[in-house]
Amino acid sequence: MHKTFSNLMVKLTYALILSSAVFAGSGGGVRAHEVMPTIADLSVSDGSAHLTLRINLEAFLAGIDLDTVVDTNNAENAGDYDSLRAQPAGQIAARAPELLDTWNKLPVLRADGQPAVLETVSITIPEDVNMSLPRVAQWELTAPVPPATNGIVVSWPAGAGALVVRQQGVEEPYTGYLEGGSQSPEIVLGGGGQQTAWQAFTTYIPVGFDHIVPKGLDHILFVLGLFFLSSHIRPLLWQVSAFTAAHTVTLALGAMGWVAVPASIVEPLIAASIVYVAVENIFTSRLSRWRPLVIFGFGLLHGLGFASVLGAFGLPQDQFIPALIGFNIGVEIGQLTVIAIIFLCVWQALRVARGQGAERMAKVLYLTLAAVALGLSLMPMPRLAQVLDAPVALFLIPGALIFGACFLSVQFRHTAEPYRRFVAVPASIGIALVGAYWFVERVFL
Incomplete structure (x- = not known):
């Protein structure tokens, strides 16, 4: 009976996260009408x-x-x-x-x-x-x-x-x-x-951060795809390091005008990179030898996407290097912010899965967070929606689902790999579906 209920809850979690992913994909992936300065x-x-x-x-x-x-x-x-x-x-x-x-x-x-x-x-x-x-x-x-x-x-x-x-x-x-x-x-x-070098540097840090949080939903999903591969810090460090090194290279080359690839090519490939990392998470929980190399290749694509943003804003020619460094640091701070937020969301579930946390406290915490997120998603918050440039529910409902998945991970902690089974895999499926939707949209729609 316990096993049947466990399987039922897994399927329910999958269905909820998949439906949320489709909802998110329908609302946030269009780039054709993107506002430029x-x-x-x-x-x-x-x-x-x-x-x-x-x-x-x-x-x-x-x-x-x-x-x-x-x-x-x-x-x-x-x-x-x-x-x-x-x-x-x-x-x-x-x-x-x-x-x-x-x-x-x-x-x-x-x-x-x-x-x-x-x-x-x-x-x-x-x-x-x-x-x-x-x-x-x-x-x-x-x-x-x-x-x-x-x-x-x-x-x-x-x-x-x-x-x-x-x-x-x-x-x-x-x-x-x-x-x-x-x-x-x-x-x-x-x-x-x-501008002085310092002024240019500090001016472009928030520009880079803003391109990740809240405007860079595709880059956010890619970083989340890296995070959900494994609950251990070493695979994440290897992947983030490869991604950072790669996008730094093409960001610099693109900003200097040495490399230029049309957005019609770059944007679908970025969507495809999201699908790849998410799908691989579903089939493996270990960092393969070649995954950092693949991530490096995808990082080159994302760097071209960042460079297109800088091309629209324009870099001050007299302080090109400080502004470029500031933008890149802003991007990195944005990525680290995304990782920090998702880590805080799943931290207690990870601790329980490793036998380090209090199960009862974790269950109460995640049920409370899920209920609060769902409740807030029903409330009209026009000012926050303007800041996010999307319905607040678009962020709160997936958050509630993540908290619900973490609850299931704690509830069924005695099953094999509960965190991966209830959290990492369903989340990766949702990310893959959004990336697939964007790829189709950017190529055919």
Whole structure:
């Protein structure tokens, strides 16, 4: 009877985690509408400030909160965005003055503290862009400034997402990264405002971290796939070391422009790498001699994915190396954060499986955590959903399932390899299904 009940609970756990994986895959894997920062090139000559923007006008006109949304498909007004994206370029250009009026009220530019009113010089919007991809416009703006102007401050509206400001035409130019609702320091028109190595380093650490937590769900699942191979620290260290070394190489090469692989190739292969590590976890619990080499190869792919992000943000040429190192460290901190969180989730189950923990306390803990996670998943939390750029339940329900699986691992601790049977294998199946869904989506959909 005990064996029959045990098998039934295993199947139930599998079914729950698999259904959760499909739910997660349907909500978070699309990259075609990924929000990218606006790039602004600033120069001043002949009494005029010139601002050239590379911008997704449709996202702004749709009123999407770009500070919190990672993918326009997940925005509340995604339908408005899609409608605008389907319109001819001329119609979008005709609506740009609406946006410019709100910017001038801020204002976006101030010359020696005085507002500088921007006017449109030209808008170039490509027509031949696939409908599934964002359409990046080039918007040239100008504003009169007093001839004796010493410096300009750039303010960026709340909800406008990230802005990369690059000063042009001077020695030691300023290059900065602004979040929505923030402003630059005074950009001295004569130059000399370039970031120090330390400033560039510290600026790009959060950029790298943010690309993992919360925006890098595919990289998160890959790291979790590494974690669930074995409950021992040595296999994890070998895998993470190989992955880190590899993505550092291609991140540097890609950021320097020496290697460039289209996202249409890189993104499906990243999804395939997730499937591989997860499927292998199902069939083995030991680190094979060749798995670190395979992980190294997959790390090269993930590094190209990181490099594409840096390509969109742009690295300050004057402080290229410190910014690159800062971004990479941010990525590593993000990965270690993921590992630390999942380790804390399963720690008591591991201790009980090794005969080191109190079974009763562990069962009470996991039942409580599962109930809390399920309860919170039913509560509306719009602010947190905006930060996560996804329904909160998308994270809480899998968390509840992990806690439930850990409870079963403790409950049936006398079975063979309870942690692997109830936690590692079901979780790996869920990860594999999500990766498979993304692969199909990125290749065929």
